Amino acid sequence: MGDLEPSRHPRPVSVYLHVPFCVAKCGYCSFYSLPVGGAPDKALVALYLEALSAEIASLRGTWGPFSIKTLYVGGGTPSLLSLQDWESLLRVLASLGDLSVLREATVEANPCSLREELTSLWRSSFMTRISLGVQSLDDGELRVLGRLHDAQTALQALERAVRSGLETSADLIFGIPGQTLGSWKRSLSLTLCAGVSHISAYQLTLEPDAPMSNRAPDLPDGYPFYRYAQWYLPRKGFRQYEISNFAMQGYESWHNLAYWRHQDVLALGPAAWGYWGGLRYRNAETLELYLEEARQGFPLREQRGERLSKRAQGIEAAILALRTSWGIPRAGFAAAWGNPMLHEIERFLREEVPSHCVFFDEEKITLTAAGMRVGNAIWAGLLGLGDG
Numbered sequence: 539m540g541d542l543e544p545s546r547h548p549r550p551v552s553v554y555l556h557v558p559f560c561v562a563k564c565g566y567c568s569f570y571s572l573p574v575g576g577a578p579d580k581a582l583v584a585l586y587l588e589a590l591s592a593e594i595a596s597l598r599g600t601w602g603p604f605s606i607k608t609l610y611v612g613g614g615t616p617s618l619l620s621l622q623d624w625e626s627l628l629r630v631l632a633s634l635g636d637l638s639v640l641r642e643a644t645v646e647a648n649p650c651s652l653r654e655e656l657t658s659l660w661r662s663s664f665m666t667r668i669s670l671g672v673q674s675l676d677d678g679e680l681r682v683l684g685r686l687h688d689a690q691t692a693l694q695a696l697e698r699a700v701r702s703g704l705e706t707s708a709d710l711i712f713g714i715p716g717q718t719l720g721s722w723k724r725s726l727s728l729t730l731c732a733g734v735s736h737i738s739a740y741q742l743t744l745e746p747d748a749p750m751s752n753r754a755p756d757l758p759d760g761y762p763f764y765r766y767a768q769w770y771l772p773r774k775g776f777r778q779y780e781i782s783n784f785a786m787q788g789y790e791s792w793h794n795l796a797y798w799r800h801q802d803v804l805a806l807g808p809a810a811w812g813y814w815g816g817l818r819y820r821n822a823e824t825l826e827l828y829l830e831e832a833r834q835g836f837p838l839r840e841q842r843g844e845r846l847s848k849r850a851q852g853i854e855a856a857i858l859a860l861r862t863s864w865g866i867p868r869a870g871f872a873a874a875w876g877n878p879m880l881h882e883i884e885r886f887l888r889e890e891v892p893s894h895c896v897f898f899d900e901e902k903i904t905l906t907a908a909g910m911r912v913g914n915a916i917w918a919g920l921l922g923l924g925d926g
């Protein structure tokens with residue numbers, strides 16, 4: 539996949555927008571969202587949309603103008619918004635900048651709230667892709683996770699998404715208490731049968747602030763589930779192009795590639811993370827604080843950020859690149875971060891990591907499937923190279 543950097547357009551950027559409303563909190567979730575018990579309050583959504591417009595105006599004034607190459611509307615539960623609120627949101631998003639180079643625009647959806655009226659609206663707008671939070675197609679596992687949908691609802695939502703003509707990706711979770719290899723295989727194969735072109739497969743992990751972590755459940759070893767996905771999905775035409783992501787040829791997520799290629803990503807909405815020219819920043823952590831900052835013109839964006847040293851950026855760029863099947867492109871990496879950094883990283887990978895985990899050729903350095911299975915240990919080693 540080449541990159542899209544046409545010079546006749548303003549600076550092309552990727553954008554992440556956080557929609558902070560959910561019906562209820564799932565047991566494993568540590569993302570920021572407000573559990574609203576049903577539809578979010580109209581007046582609160584109106585304030586949120588107003589603040590979003592103000593944030594866009596402020597970003598355009600300080601770092602703009604922009605052309606938008608990828609957009610990701612995540613959450614929270616973006617599909618919880620009403621049709622009218624989505625019409626307003628699309629208008630707000632269109633004010634971000636030049637959309638003529640937009641390559642991909644994804645919206646996250648929840649099986650319970652993915653309605654036909656929304657998929658039709660998205661299809662008729664600049665949205666191109668749905669990422670559906672399926673998580674499992676086993677009712678017992680969904681209950682353990684504290685999800686509100688059952689397998690039947692998820693399957694119907696998958697079919698609705700695929701039928702809409704938008705590219706469809708499904709999120710699935712492995713390592714759920716009580717999950718078996720048989721039920722994992724069934725979730726994978728039913729998801730494929732529904733016609734998706736992309737699958738993200740994540741191991742269940744519980745951050746201390748996740749509701750389920752109070753109950754301290756025993757989590758099964760995720761390794762056999764992951765290995766199975768690595769074996770099964772490529773046989774069905776889904777290439778593993780990143781540690782947690784599998785896609786049919788041409789259906790990789792361009793937005794996520796912007797993160798893995800260490801490119802700039804603007805953050806919009808409460809608790810959204812952004813990266814801008816070496817500055818990693820996080821927006822106000824709650825909707826309440828975000829609305830307050832909007833009233834003040836977003837004065838804290840840069841103060842709240844962390845500016846990474848050149849060396850830290852280089853190590854991070856190497857880790858992100860190794861997550862993908864494209865790996866570290868030697869020439870591009872050396873041009874961006876210098877030959878000494880490339881040699882130091884290569885020396886670490888040759889000397890400290892088992893040889894069957896890494897592949898080296900003249901153009902690139904990549905992890906093998908076995909290397910991806912021990913990715914966390916490799917990242918820890920690379921981060922241990924420290925500030926030199």
Ligand code: SF4
Binds near residue numbers: 559561562563569671
């Ligand atoms: S997992 Fe998704 S749907 Fe569940 S609470 Fe978290 S953001 Fe909301």
